[in-house]
Amino acid sequence: MRFAMLRYRFATPPRSTLLTGLLFSGLAHAEPPAPETTLPAVKVTAKAAKDAKEAKEKEAPSEDTGAYVVARSASGTGLDLPLRETPQPVTVLTHAQLEDFRLSSAIDALDAVTGVQVERVETDRTYFTARGFDITNFQFDGVGAGFANGNLLGDLDLAPFDRIEVVRGANGLVSATGYPSATVNFIRKRPTRELQASATLGAGSWDRGRADVDISGSLGWDGAVRGRFVGAGETGHSYLDRLASRKHLLYGVVEADLGAATTFTAGFTFQRKDTDGGLWGALPLLHTDGTPTHYARSTSTAADWVRWDNRETTLFAELAHDLGGGWSVKGTWTRRRQESDDKLFYVYGTPDPVTGLGLYAYPSLYAGTTTQDLAEGSLRGTFSLFGRTHQVVVGAQYAHGLLEDQSHYGRGIGTPLPDLAVWDGRYPEPVFDASVAGSRVVDARGTGFAAARLNLAEGVNLLLGAAHTSQSTAGLAYGVDRMRKDSATTPYAGLTWDVAPAHTLYASCAEIFNPQSEMDRSQRRLDPVKGRSVEAGLKSAWLGQRLQTSVSLFRATQRNLAESDGYVGIQAVYKGVDTTAKGLELEASGDLTRDLQVHAGATFLSLEDGDGRDARTYVPRRLAQAGATWRLPFLPKAKTGLAVTWKSDMRREEGPGMTIRQRAYALVNLMARYDFTSALSASVNVENVTNEKYLTSLYWSQAFYGAPTNVRVSVSWKY
Template sequence: MRSLYLLVLVFLTSVGVSAQNHGSVGGTVTTVDGSPAEFVNVTLKGSSKGAIADRKGRFVIAPVPPGNYTVVATFVGLETQERDVEVVSGKRTTIDFTLKESAQQLDEIIVAETRGVYTINEPSSSLRLTTPLLETPQNIQMVTSDVLRDQQVISMSDGVLRNVSGAVRSEHWGDLYTNVLSRGAQVQAFRNGFNVVNSYWGPLTEDMSFVDHIEFVKGPAGFMLSSGDPSGLYNVVTKKPTGKSQGEVAFTVGSFDLYRTSLDLDGKLSSDGRLLYRLNIAGQNKKSHRPNEYNDRYTIAPVISYQLDDKTKLTLEYTLQLANMSDVGSYYVYDTHGLGTLPVDFTTLPAGLAGTKIKDHSLYVNLQHDFNESWKLTAQVARFDYSQDGSSMWPIAVNPDNTMIRGVGSWQAKSEMNMAQVFVNGDFTTGMIRHRVLAGLDLANKSYLADWSQSHALDTLGGEFSLSAPNVGAPNGGYPAFDYSTPLSERAAAAGSFQDQRYYGVYLQDELGFFENRARLTIAGRYTYIKQSYYGSSEAKHVTPRVGLSVNITSSTTAYALYDQAFTPQSGVLSSGSKVQPITGNNIEFGLKRNWADGRFTSSLAFYRILKNNELTADPNAPMNSGLSVELGQKRAQGIEFDVRGSLLPGLTATANYAFTDSKVTKVTEGVTAVNVGDVVPGFARHTANLWIGYSIQEGLLRGVGASLGYTMMADRETYWDPLPDPSQELPTYNKVDAGLFWESKNIRIAANVFNVFDEFLYSGSYYAWQNFYYTQTEAPRNFRLSVNYRF
């Protein structure tokens, strides 16, 4: 890869240097009262070249061949301005625009025009990319804040995934953990560019009160992922100060005693606008469609940013999430007869069982420095502290006579993560070649320890819990009283439930643009070193290369191809005594992207294949509790993903997607009998499809009145753990219809949504061969939400 990179770079640079040098066009856009004008589009008339003014009103269009051009400044709702310029070889031609509107008038126009936005055409700075999504050689999908609001999404596990092709939840875990599956495996969870996974279960689901939007990156990206499954990641981007003095308060009520309120304040702490703040607060009480379950959440998220000078900005961000919920294993229902045999509201959770309390702290410090218009430095550090005190129910026995002995185990846990990043983005030209350069360093130190070694039987022999006539009152075996007198660290070490990971990584990427940036070749690589402990220790170092090509078929249509890698270190003890290898993954992807109606509507089509090697599995020839493993062999995931989203017509918005996922075992290590070549990888749906469409009346007395309709389908679903002994027990096709009505004015929005309109019995589940029973997790029957939002 290094030789190839050097060869291609030397060749292309020599071609560019021998050709005629290009110039560029740059300047600023300001309002009539002298304030910078953000989001204004500046283009060269009659070409696809252009730029969007940043928060300081600055723009740069490069590279531009020498000649005479007309520069056009446009924004919806503003008068178009045109200026003639001459571009000279090797020089920057400066041109400034002054709008006729004031800063306040521009803010009002921006607010009006950006409501109902379902598309984002630029990635967040935390993804480290400066290339527009249309030109990026990878499938990246954005879920905007307006989408979350319209669908009344209140947490990361609450319907977000309907907006992304092929994304489904890996078991439900209530509203504790999201655990997203995509492309046949669990994807990594990021927040503001940091990998915040510190155990299989985490992190705690983000409350949407402090979330701006969510970015789903399909397939690996070595410079983002560091280490992780090659299926991809999702990045939660939190709200930041905007410099506008504004606020919003929202109230939501709904089925199962849902009562929720949130407050969003955004403004200035200094008259010169250098010191800004953002404060989000939310509180929620919520029960469930199952008796005795509850989930109360409280969140506070203050952010302060300070513009030290014209080039440097410092941002401090803190988030506290408190969760007070019932036992986290109560979502499971068990039976020996099959899947979905018990009522939708069936539970084994006894009243009075102590719940689970969680404190989740995160702190960010972010520094951004612009060396000039072409080079930018970003440095950030983060500290995450998570503590959990609670329990998890799991059966001690499930009997063929429809009785069981319920068990509850301790789950006290603590997680600490310290992470740091520094990276540089550069944009320059050599001859006719444009370079978008990214280089950086990642560091992290993570630890997770838990005590789930203590257990208690809620039922006694002769007093078993009856699935036919359940009694969820006080259990005859009494409530547990776990012994926490010994420090958690000692209990976790004794139980073998201590996880530790340290890593660092360095990376370099160069995107080379040719033919006036109509074709872009991306060459990148990352070196990562990781040391971790979990059921054994492991140490790994790996280079992950990346090569991508993106070509403009038209100014709004691109085709791309990508080869990428990722790796995941593993801990364990091999029966052979050999060293445990990391999971390695290879991703090949091809696709088409198109922006319609000036980017207000987008579509993407992707074809991919992922190969994963060396994944550990329990040695079938060793005793069950030996802890010995063997390397499985190879898994292959391949499929098709199609996404469309945006504003089709004034007042008409839509999100629709479809994915076909085929994930199978393709190679099996000699001696492994637990799986066979051709076995389907569990935990996904072969076919998924989603739709959300809304329309609001634009004129007349009913202006602002609208309706929405949603649909989700999952077909050919696979159970999560073991093959089902009875083929007739396969999971049925999942069909869910949602609908809503709303009214919106300048300051008020009132919305009511009905979920699961046709009251379908919706569930997922699996079979556990080692205990010879089925488990099912049900979703809520028909339910509603009513929300009122007031902006000021």
């Protein structure tokens, strides 16, 4: 009864509780002053120039630079540091990259990040993995308000964001848990003092259309109060039969200087995505004899009355005060509310290789609301010891989450369906009164954290920190008691050593602790995952800091990680297994010349269970992403680009003689833009140029095919 797994997963968070991903603050802070000492005048001047340069780099959003690289980030440690001094690999998708390749969705953008695998299990539900494990830590401006169920429902539009920063590896300093995959930090656009505005109109294959508007500037009081408004709308059909969607987004933020040292910021985001004909579950991938199914790329399992509607509202406020002497304090509050209202149709069973019969209907009416509240306070600054300046941050966070949902199952569960190859989606909409089930689960999490960056010697820095987290869960989810309390302290240590003016060696070690929601065969919730993550590497800067490269070796061991263990009745159950991941990552990003910008990365991964066998084989063992844009020397107003993603072969074992396979494949995207003036430009983006046919994911035992070749055209204006 494979359909039960989809129903259970829809209602119950996998590998996380409601607050998975509620993380520490990591926003930029004041640059530490130079230590008091007597230096020759020329050195004092140089130091002042360096401090001024670093302060400028820290404050400038990537939308102002047009570059493919940023100088600094706080996403990895909670301390504002140059990327070379963060003892983990950090990938930054800048505003220029997002704009060049029209990456308006988080799903598409994260597909371009080194080592990240986007698991498109359905049209409106997506998981993400890195280094072989689920990404459960998500941040907004360095504050964790992650996806409540460990997955992204609907979509996350990128119109409100300046850039995305991804820190790979265990990241216990800036997250409530130290899970060894990655932390994704979405950096919002902020108001500007000077008036600026932009608008974009686009159209593409399958009647797709999109419009964006962005206005920012002073609201008065000589720029002491500033505001920004962003709006976006998108609509269109799809290559999948019966699929169409409409998306609307509003983002507003106001920033006010309450004094020379105090700034208050408040804002909201509202996004709504309504989908007709969305997939709940996907296509069966094997016949009854174990041979693979081969459907047309457009084949859908959705009935013609299906809808999947998601709404999300986020409110946030921040108060920051400069205490002077290199110290600052900050408080933040975030509320995130997600609502779903869906009529869904799942298809289960295994088709006959000759007739295509053997599939059955499972209709359901679903409604759910998730509310997350997060409050955080932090103090950070610098201090002098043994003639050197050091940095420190301390803080606390409290998070509360409530999930309430209900499923009304339709009459006719188990009704035989025609062969999907000829089915047109016609199925009478049933009365949804066959049975009712639901959830009401409350999560609470408190975290205290501290970190210090100790300047041991010239070019040698030691980073030490720890977080203590206590979490409680209470409530029922589809008849299962979720009562659980967990607590743990996760230490972190990292070392960076500038072995040459442009080259830095680093090493780091972090403990792993992650509570789990899965139940075993005895209806007992699995104990938290525990383990350790270590890595070492070399980071380098070239061409006057314009190009950055990194080489990383990593190893992560986890104990009691939840893996599927079949079913008890209609409920999916899990078992805890030991898992070891190790591998190598390579990355380069930046501007080779004024006219040539690049981003490239590769991951080589090994995943084994406690007995040395291949584990999580649905994760590709080798990944490569590469992109480049260049302005033509003979036509300087034109910009062209290429982006390639390559994945090695994957497989999923469904039993003896039942193996799902996806061969290695590459996706190639092209872009071209022409700047008619400094304000007006037009662009063309072509995706999947080679028209590759591939499965979007083997994360589940069902999947659908990715999009064929498609084209988008847009016109942009900027003031």
